[in-house]
Amino acid sequence: MADTKKAEGVGKEKKKGGGFRETILLLVLGVGLAMLLHTFVVGSFYIPSVSMENTLLVNDRVFVNKLAGKPERGDIIVFKGWTGEDTIKRVIGVGGDKVVCCDKDKRITVNGTPLDEESYLYTDDFASGDKFDVTVPAGKLWLMGDHRSASADSRAHMEEPGGGFISEDAVIGVAVVRYWPLSRGYLFTRPDIFDKVK
Template sequence: MAVTKKAEGVGKEKKKGGFRETVLLLVLGVGIALLLQAFVVGSFYIPSISMENTLLVNDRVFVNKLAGAPGRGDIVVFKGWRGGEDTIKRVIGVGGDKVVCCDSKNRITVNGTALDEESYLFPGDFASGDKFNVTVPKGQLWLMGDHRTASADARSHMQEPGGGFISEDAVIGTAVMRYWPLNRATIFTRPETFDKVK
């Protein structure tokens, strides 16, 4: 009898230890997930048509918060023009770039190099209905939506303080992947046209 009671006691201790380990691992997992979301990877929901067809309403993207300074062609989430709301647009120009619209073929040029935007512009859309000629200040970005006729982007804010530019410090991160809906999941790459800009 004594042996049986001892074995039962050991079994109960093992069950208690296993439960504690499970709870500890669960808390640790949640803690790591929260830290990753706060400092490394975030999820962003697309609320508007301004980035069609690259991003559609209700799409969800993962954003890399440790990607460093954004480059031309990157899709970034940032604290935007509308009262600091999270906003998503494409980087067209970085600090020091001269961004002009448009050349004789109605293309945006960056430092004199014409962009071939066909791969990401909304089908049938054009570079811009608004003319502009800006030099991006150091530490700032010139951002535009891919659905130009439906995007309230840098062009819409040129008359405001800041001239429509967004500070690199306002960038939350670079969009790296659309993960929802699953049938449209894709990893984002920088369009090749930006490789030609010097």
Template structure:
């Protein structure tokens, strides 16, 4: 075997080895991305106006699937009343009494009025009066554009009485990443801080 033949074989082996490594890294990368998507972080788009102006149609958000139990004020993605992925704001958690409305047309939680600056401009806490106590292990969810949101209020006559199980919450929306011009990190609105 000549030196030229040996060199050619060596180059061919390196090409095959490099190709295999590239394929292996690509498969590994896709596998890691799928695991992250399934168990850690999800991306969801907004299909309706029910969360305006906080979230507009076609906005995209990252959802932390490991955020733990939902808390008042969180924006969460959950398996909705119709079985589809849905996004709303947590208003009440297990044990909370949520009432609409006080003399100033505000929601109250456990007897304290809730300041809601995130509501759609010109909108109101609710056109429907209600008085509910959230069972343990459940949440009471409402959209920020209340007059355009089919939320817990719309499902009060159904078997679950409008409540969603904490187990059906997929995760907490943490970042709006699209469109880039409206990118933001979500925080708990101040109005929930005084609720006990």
């Protein structure tokens, strides 16, 4: 009888030890999976400046899809910016596009199609205070903030060696949702105006 009790006690101790090891293993696997997702699939970024108001305010937080593929006109993207820092702007032109500011109605045109940007431009802001006429090279992007008068975007870097363009290879991901603050949660969609551009 005594031997049986002793054997039962040993079994319980082994079970407790096994449960602890399983918990640690699951925890390590969970952390590893989270790191893989963050590295290759989804990233979280906070907004440090006013350049994307009112779409994004200072300290808003967004999730970006790192597997979204090539950015398209109208997408909001996070990328390695002109200074090497993570930066967020809107794609206005992609490789091959001719982007001009401005037409007689003070609108930016892409391949001759005027953009009516009221849906995302900062309240009472304008398309651009700077005139430009650029053709986006293949594999590059022309990027602008939604708060145009407060955004150091492609326009501000035109005199630099890269001509203000950003390589598609510098793109970290496409913003898909504003998740913080919760009261301003929002799922991003590409503005319809870009569907008219050919």
